[in-house]
Amino acid sequence: MIRFEDVSVTYEGAREPACLHVDFEVAEGELVLLVGPSGVGKSTVLGAVSGLVPHFTGGTLRGRVTVDGRDTRTHKPRELADVVGTVGQDPSAHFVTDTVEDELAYGMESLGLAPDVMRRRVEETLDLLGLAELRDRPIATLSGGQRQRVAIGSVLTPHPRVLVLDEPTSALDPAAAEEVLAVLQRLVHDLGTTVLMAEHRLERVVQYADRVVLLPAPGAAPVVGTPAEVMAVSPVYPPVVALGRLAGWSPPPLTVRDARRRAGDLRERLADRPYPQHTPTPLSMPALEPAPSPRRRFRRNPPPPPANPTPVHAAVVDALTVRHARVEALRRVGLTVSPGETVALMGRNGAGKSTLLGAMVGLVEPAAGSVRVGGAVPHRTAPRDLVRRVGLVPQEPRDLLYADTVAAECAAADADAGAGAGSCRALVSELLPGVADDTHPRDLSEGQRLALALAVVLTARPPLLLLDEPTRGLDYAAKARLVAVLRALAAEGHAIVLATHDVELAAELAHRVVILADGEMVADGPTAEVVVASPSFAPQVAKILAPQRWLTVAQVREALR
Amino acid sequence: MHPGAWWVWALGLGIAGSRTTNPLLLGLLIVVAGYVVAVRRTDASWARSYGAFVKLGLAVLVIRLGFAVVLGSPVPGSHILVTLPELPLPHWAQGVRVGGRVTGEGVVFALYDGLRLAALLICVGAANALANPSRLLKSLPGALYEIGVAVVVALTFAPNLIADIQRLRAARRLRGRPDRGVRGLLQVGLPVLEGALERSVALAAAMEARGYGRTAAVPAAVRRTTGALTLGGLLGVCAGTYGLLTAAGGTYGLPVLLAGLAAALGGLWLGGRRSPRTRFRPDVWGVRAWLVAGSGVLVAALVILASVHSPGSAAALHPGVVPLVSPALPLWPAVAVLVGLVPAFVAPSPVRGRTGTPGTPTLSREPS
Structure with a gap:
């Protein structure tokens, strides 16, 4: 169905080709996963299928790409629109019209299908994707998962034979991701659609793939095979494969179910090992108390202030209510964060995680209740003063970066924070070795940009660090680097709160997990307790080794030593 | 309705x-x-x-x-x-x-x-x-479809731009800079425009990939007739209006205007045949x-x-x-x-x- 024949793409002005000698074939009705570390040209390969590379992006494509027998060299993207449906990384950039129904019809209108056919297909697609309730809704009011489904629906209605998806689940919470993947499964099984998708979060998708195309490194030839074959050699792999490699299972298991059936031995070996003490490092001040249960917190009096003027808690949120227009985004939320502690905020898209972080940094004004960060009330504190108490790395790290070179960004950060010249640059060199001073922040990869934004925020040395969805778009290597950096910061006594959909990240980092649902706090406790009990928030290792309470491969490796 | x-x-x-x-x-x-x-x-x-x-x-x-x-x-x-x-x-x-x-x-x-x-x-x-x-806008004749799309895109674009400005101004607070005032607005100007440009390019790519701008093959004769009708019609409208407004042209003004209008509408209708689009509901x-x-x-x-x-x-x-x-x-x-x-x-x-x-x-x- 899709055939790449020795394809190399070089973008204009680039020194290196974006991908080199890519040669593979996707048969009809297959679900093929494209994997590899960041920057190996996955998006380029996907773009070449729809013809957007090179017709739209520019650059030179050598070799030949054919889709359903049509050569992309002679067919423009618009002439492939009836065969290939493409959904990019950001579904919001994909919408042309403003309501769900019109969006579903848009592609068919362009192709000139008959009105009765359009009507029928829109109804079918609404049912297939579970969007019937939303048919008249303006797209701007939809949640992330709903948008992703609308975007997929909008390319499905012309009945393309090939569907190309670039990171369809990376912005979604675990439940919404399941929803989208279930839809893809149905398409492949019921309609025989050929699906080619790239995704960083392999733990979510690898079990659905028929075959995997691995781009191991920039310029290296792709490795094609069944998921088990490729995962055995891949530099990127989900935790279940990591555990399989650790335990020496061959071929490595791909699903939790596979792994559980083989894990009897491992569970026995681990049975008498003690669980690692995953608690915050004790600090100079005796700040740490056992995490109180959420019900008790509202009534509990704050501990008497110690003699030293620094407050015991990095942040105290008490009975916080926030309203957006008339909607209550948060209802009576209480949260206490101690220095050296890492707290993960989890919950659906739109549960109020970002709003809580916003309230802690003074972007959102509380309607009731109080927020105190290092003793100050954030929304009444001048920004200059506030950056020394709390720092937030937003969902889009780019929002924090204004300058056109890394050096200028660092100089500005030093000036903003009142820090000595060069302190930001020193942090950048530490977090992001090998980045030149004159690099434009826009040219950095997602992971590098996150590191730069983190360095900018850390320049003011805030005792409380907030991160909103930090692993979106990061590959496993970048994620591992982020985990190491954040662990070191926590050990130095920084309190860290991160809002994330990434259960594996929460398992790696968090001492405590707080789950929000519809603006209310529904769980708060040590990571192992909260996460193991929940089917959607449990990491793969916990699912495999339940009822034992191991969370990460690293813990298991340590215990087996 | x-x-x-x-x-x-x-x-x-x-x-x-x-x-x-x-x-x-x-x-x-x-x-x-x-x-x-x-x-x-x-x-x-x-x-x-x-x-x-x-x-x-x-x-x-x-x-x-x-x-x-x-x-x-x-x-x-x-x-x-x-x-x-x-x-x-x-x-x-x-x-x-x-x-x-x-x-x-x-x-x-x-x-x-x-x-x-x-x-x-x-x-x-x-x-x-x-x-x-x-x-x-969807009710515009087919030949004017591109104009309609441009307006629709602009209509959805403006709210996005405003949301971007608000988000970036809020982000200034995170850098320890005042988030109010004119200076703040000016400093976010460039990033906002960059973002808007990126979004337009992404939207253009999405529209292209979804078949925007597909044209049907139209015989050369029809194409030429369309051009002649549209151009002649517009000239007729101009001449007719002039006739109506001047004292001397009272007799020929109205008929020329009507004929020009009819020709222009005919041109629009013929021009619509170039686009294979259909309309949903x-x-x-x-x-x-x-x-x-x-x-x-x-x-x-x-x-x-x-x-x-x-x-x-x-x-x-x-x-x-x-x-x-x-x-x-x-x-x-x-x-x-x-x-x-x-x-x-x-x-x-x-x-x-x-x-x-x-x-x-x-x-x-x-x-x-």
Whole structure:
């Protein structure tokens, strides 16, 4: 169905080709996963299928790409629109019209299908994707998962034979991701659609793939095979494969179910090992108390202030209510964060995680209740003063970066924070070795940009660090680097709160997990307790080794030593 | 219902309003338009524009009155309300007066005039609030489709741009810079524009990949005929308009204009064949649309008829200001204006509570 024949793409002005000698074939009705570390040209390969590379992006494509027998060299993207449906990384950039129904019809209108056919297909697609309730809704009011489904629906209605998806689940919470993947499964099984998708979060998708195309490194030839074959050699792999490699299972298991059936031995070996003490490092001040249960917190009096003027808690949120227009985004939320502690905020898209972080940094004004960060009330504190108490790395790290070179960004950060010249640059060199001073922040990869934004925020040395969805778009290597950096910061006594959909990240980092649902706090406790009990928030290792309470491969490796 | 019907209705009311200066009749007209908007508008974003138009109308009224008070009025009058200090002006500014006597007649004349303008604005506002602009654009002929898409994209683009500005201004706070003030706005300008540009490129790619701009093969003869018809039609329209406006061209003006119009429309229709597009659930001009549009046309026709053919009504439509008389409500034009209430009963009732409200700016892109 899709055939790449020795394809190399070089973008204009680039020194290196974006991908080199890519040669593979996707048969009809297959679900093929494209994997590899960041920057190996996955998006380029996907773009070449729809013809957007090179017709739209520019650059030179050598070799030949054919889709359903049509050569992309002679067919423009618009002439492939009836065969290939493409959904990019950001579904919001994909919408042309403003309501769900019109969006579903848009592609068919362009192709000139008959009105009765359009009507029928829109109804079918609404049912297939579970969007019937939303048919008249303006797209701007939809949640992330709903948008992703609308975007997929909008390319499905012309009945393309090939569907190309670039990171369809990376912005979604675990439940919404399941929803989208279930839809893809149905398409492949019921309609025989050929699906080619790239995704960083392999733990979510690898079990659905028929075959995997691995781009191991920039310029290296792709490795094609069944998921088990490729995962055995891949530099990127989900935790279940990591555990399989650790335990020496061959071929490595791909699903939790596979792994559980083989894990009897491992569970026995681990049975008498003690669980690692995953608690915050004790600090100079005796700040740490056992995490109180959420019900008790509202009534509990704050501990008497110690003699030293620094407050015991990095942040105290008490009975916080926030309203957006008339909607209550948060209802009576209480949260206490101690220095050296890492707290993960989890919950659906739109549960109020970002709003809580916003309230802690003074972007959102509380309607009731109080927020105190290092003793100050954030929304009444001048920004200059506030950056020394709390720092937030937003969902889009780019929002924090204004300058056109890394050096200028660092100089500005030093000036903003009142820090000595060069302190930001020193942090950048530490977090992001090998980045030149004159690099434009826009040219950095997602992971590098996150590191730069983190360095900018850390320049003011805030005792409380907030991160909103930090692993979106990061590959496993970048994620591992982020985990190491954040662990070191926590050990130095920084309190860290991160809002994330990434259960594996929460398992790696968090001492405590707080789950929000519809603006209310529904769980708060040590990571192992909260996460193991929940089917959607449990990491793969916990699912495999339940009822034992191991969370990460690293813990298991340590215990087996 | 077809959104065009709302525009016909509102323009009908507007034309009726422009034929009278009777404040009672204009007030009745504004009430009729306001009532229909109140019972038939949805809670979509464009429906909120009505309030803005009402405020604009009020502002026009106030400005008109202000000018009449400060700069005087051409209307002679004997009822002096107040005498403002007059600004002495040099002799070359003869005929211009600043300050001086303010007469009751002048103020009343300005009030009537301003009210008429306000009523027109409110009618346009009503059409804006009631007709879905993107559905209206979908009703454009096929040859103008590209223009329609450009406007739709712009309509969805502006809110995104504003959201971006709010998000980036909020982000300034995270860098320890003040998040208010003009400087803050200027500094986020470049990143906002960069973001907007990136989004446009992404949207263009998505549209291209979804088949935007596919054209059907059209025989060369048809293409040439289209060009000739459109160009000839436009020339005809120009010539016809010129003929109508000059004294000499009274005989040929109208026929040439009509012929040009017909040719241009033919060109548009032929041009539509180049695009293979079809429409999903086009708005049909049904019975309700006929009734709504018809009521507007009827209001305009009846008021015009009254002003031309009935001497009694004609006087009542323009109550005198010199000498000052209290305006009376003429019966037939008032009944005619009430016909404008028909849409309040025949138009489909709006479905409420289906749309969400946009949240306040946070740093998140997901709806909070």
